[in-house]
Amino acid sequence: MSFHLKYAYFPGCVAQGACRELYQSTQALTQALDIELIELKKAACCGSGTFKEDSLLLEDTVNARNIALAEELNLTLLTHCSTCQGVIGHVDERLKEFQQTQPAYLKQVNDLLTQQGCLPYRGSTTVKHLLYALVSDYGIDEIEKRVSRRLSNIKCAAFYGCYLLRAQKSMPYDDPYNPQAMENIFRAIGATPIYYRGRTQCCGWPLSSYATTQAFKMAGMHIQEALAAGADCLVTPCPLCHLNLDSRQPEVEKVIGKKLGLPVLHLPQLIALSLGIEPKKLGLEKHIVSTRPLLEKLGF
Template identity: 80%
Template sequence: MASSTLKYAYFPGCVAQGACRELYISTSVLTQALGIELIELKKASCCGSGTFKEDSQLLEDTVNARNIALAEELNLPLLTHCSTCQGVIGHVDERLKEFQETDPGYIDEVNGFLKKEGCSPYKGSSEVKHLLWALVGDYGLEALQERVTRKLSGLKCAAFYGCYLLRGQTTIPFDDPFNPESMENLFRAVGATPVYYRGRTQCCGWPISSYATKQAFKMAGTHIQEAMEAGADCMVTPCPLCHLNLDSRQPEVESAIGQKLGLPVLHLPQLVALALGISPKQLGLSKHIVSTQPLLEKLGF
């Protein structure tokens, strides 16, 4: 059984505290049920979602060095449930750890900005870890399986990894960036059946949605259609930005492709928590744009 002393510095990110509040709620409920302690980094700032570096790589590095330093103050790994935050902050952490060896002057420059703001310096002593990696690697799938009280038998789940979780960093733990299995293995651990389809590791379309909206919706529509054709009862994503494009905007996606879809899209902690016997109401499953009721009825809720 996993230790009950797992503890992380929690970086919830922006979207989970706004448009996808149900992700924030379900992460809290799940981690409490598993005995995982989260210390929220209340002073953390937005990671920038990859946009800061378009103006200045130094800006992105400095902002996220500060976020990491907040976790280092607690001597804890930084945990996020957002793939975009994972990719951005994790990539910065990789860069800065490399520069500690190859370009210490750059680290001094970053820490100089942090010092001016009264912040602790970046030391490179922490890890940046997505909730998925924490469940798979730290808690462990066998231990998780022991906690399942309501197996999700018969539920066919299509993972949607998206971009940042797999390819935002040079290396990722516990998985292959081109042929991932971590989410599918997690599905099996809670009794669900994984569904494979071509688009599961591709972009959801969100990054181009502000200037190429129709194309973004068509990308999302293609992925949803492929998942449905493969027999999926739902999609499951570890990224709230993917969730916005796949669930919140699914009505617009339907209009863009001229086809009715209606495929529920769950946040990763919602799926796992259902298998622990936690009620759909506690997990905010009524807050989705695409109704989760057919899925819940299939599971006997």
């Protein structure tokens, strides 16, 4: 590759806590692909869509600050969480539109930022998920060239989640109702993509705090559909989806009265395996649903 990719990296909260293996595997993957990440250590939680329930100004100001940190570096803000992408990406869309239509509101946001000693939002960068950075910036052909261990004997079911696809007004990299980016990556690294109804639907996480049974039923439905279609694993670009589909899978089983046992991988974990990176370096032993049967099938 004749160019060097560099991003302002927004890891988000979940990847630094409950899904630490996502943080770990993102670092391993980007290092292997020679992608440089400048972590935004001063960034704040995006709010996962809850801030605006109290105040839209709060959501916009917090995330304008996050975006301004990337603007200071003159870099694209890179996320690896569908929810962070949906929230920060939508704020960026809204504030860019307000530069023309509601400049007084944008001034209010920037006044709040400068009062706290923060840089103002300029609307000079973009917000991009790791998935689409890999597809549109790095290139699937380039990924395929780096593959040293083709994952040719497994079937992977993508679980995009809803925030990545439809939280923003525009989706320039994929079809929000029939995306193909993850399936194209699966093919490039040798795996067989599995298509099933729930791959673009909500995992149920947003309901889980107040309608737990319904949330678990949703997760169970998606997992059962993927299993019925022949999947060896689910692969998701969202740690919140991962929590509902992997960490809570034993609870989901109790609610639906069926044994599932389907491993759920973070997207960078899967790609990194095809580059020959050892499972231990990717945190695959940290999952609730054991990844051992999948790894054995891959010859690890």
